Amino acid sequence: MKLQQVLNNLLSNAVKFTENGAVTLFATTEKREEELYLVCTVTDTGIGIGADKLDSVFESFVQAGSDMVRRYGGTGLGLSITKRLIELQGGKITVSSTYGEGTSFYFELPLTLSEMVTNEPQVPQLEQAQLSASLLAGKKILLIEDNIVNQKVTYLMLHKAGMEVHIANHGKEAVAFLEKETYDLIITDLQMPEMDGFQTAAYIRKKMQINIPIIAMTASALRNEKDRCMELGMNEYLTKPFAPATLFFHLKRFLLKEESSTSPVAETEESKTSGLYNLSFLEEMDDAEYASEVLDLFLTLTPTALNEVKDLTFREEWKEVFRKAHSLKSGLGILQMQPMLETITQIEANAKAQENTDAIESLLQQAFQQYELVKPMLEAELESSRKKVVL
Structure with missing residues (x-):
């Protein structure tokens, strides 16, 4: 749940528009029938909002007036994003205000069972997982990956567990x-x-006669792809994105010969969200510096990649459109940006089949809009992660 960002948006707005007086946050819980709700009110004694502006204050790019933009700055996206985040969690937000006297934002969110229970029962499991991961220290891993975001994510994941990692950009390397x-x-x-990975595995097994475990990972999840991997002598097949726990589960299987009756794969599938994004895969590493590097890479590389897809589409270079769209899916999957991931997946499919290519332009426009909506949220997450690194 993005409660921190909701409160950051509301409180920063309140402080910005309050030159004298106070900003107050009140929070409580309310039980309604069988459900528990978090209820918060952010009240300020600032400039207030005119009655004619209240109905549109949650719309994108809307502020109290052009004079407010000149005086206080801002894009007018903060409250729109806040409302969307709250509604994605099944909550609601309302506003009341008197011009010249102040404003009060009220929101409520239903609390799920996982948010109400303590983490204490999970400690022994966490300690066991950390112990198993520490046993992987010193293991030597060859990572074959051409996508820089995937390289960074996987390298940091393995390096943090003490493994030595060498990176090859393709099979020949x-x-x-x-x-x-x-x-x-x-x-x-x-x-x-x-x-590619198929050719590399075949060469390693048949020509080089090397029998160490090979784990395949792909963003495609194409039909029969797993069977082909197994036929070529690979040992496991993971569909990106996957949680760190999923990868470590299989690393322990092959390197420590650990067997477990419970695979984290099913849990990973259930954790996927239909929301704008979800940082649970990054948060699982419990490393603010790691999260910062991944978010920074994504925010830096994604606009360039989208523009490259746009240029390639204009030139009707469908093979390259497919390749570039495929490379975008990894970062989107890691951040669990499901709506944009679905759009890019459709572009990838159309380009690969070279069918319905007329639709790619409108799909790409939709992808740009989806990115621009999430961008300020991820920038806020990045800023928050950087502050944790400093602390």
Whole structure:
């Protein structure tokens, strides 16, 4: 739940528009029948909002007036984003105000069972997971991946557990590594230039006669792809995005010979959300610096990638549109940006089949809009993560 961002937006707005007086936050819980609600009110003694503006205050790019923009700045997106975040959690927000006297925002959110219970029962499980991860320290991993976001995410995940990680950008580089070094396990993407994951696995097994475990990871999840991986001698197949716990589950299987009756894969599928984004995969690492690096990479690279897809679409280079759209899916999956991920997946499918390509332009416009909606939220998450690193 993005309660922190909701409160940050409301409180920063209240402070910005209050030159004298006070800003007050009141929070409580209310039980209604069998449900528990979090109820919050943010009240200020600031400039207030005119009655003619109250009905539109939650609309995108709307502020109290052009003179307010000149005096106080801002884009007019904060309250629109706040309302959307609250509604995505099943809550509601209202506003009351008297011009010249102040404003009060009231919102309520239903609390789920997982938010009401304490974390104490989970401590032994967490300690056991950390102990198992520590046993992986010193293991040598070859990561074959051409996407820089995936490289960063997977490298940091493994490096934090004490593993030594070498990165190859494609299969040919991987073969060069394997000719000089010995590894405990290989993690490979499937869609890569020069030499893809399928060709690489076949070469490693048949030509090089190397039998260390190979874990395939892909954003495609195409039909029969897993069977093809197994036929080529790979040992496991993961669909991106996957939670860190899922990867470590399989690392422990192959490197520590641990067997467990409970795989985290099913839990990962259930955790996916239909919301704008979800940082649970990053939060699972409990590392603010790691989260900051991933968010910064995503915010830096995504606009460029979208513009590249736009240019390629204009030139009708569908093979390259497919490749670039496919590369975008990884970052979107890690941040669980389901609406935008679905749009990019459709672009990828149309470009690969070279069918219904006329629809790609409008799909791409939709993807740009989806990114612009989420961008300020992720920027706020990035700022929050950076502050935690400093602390």
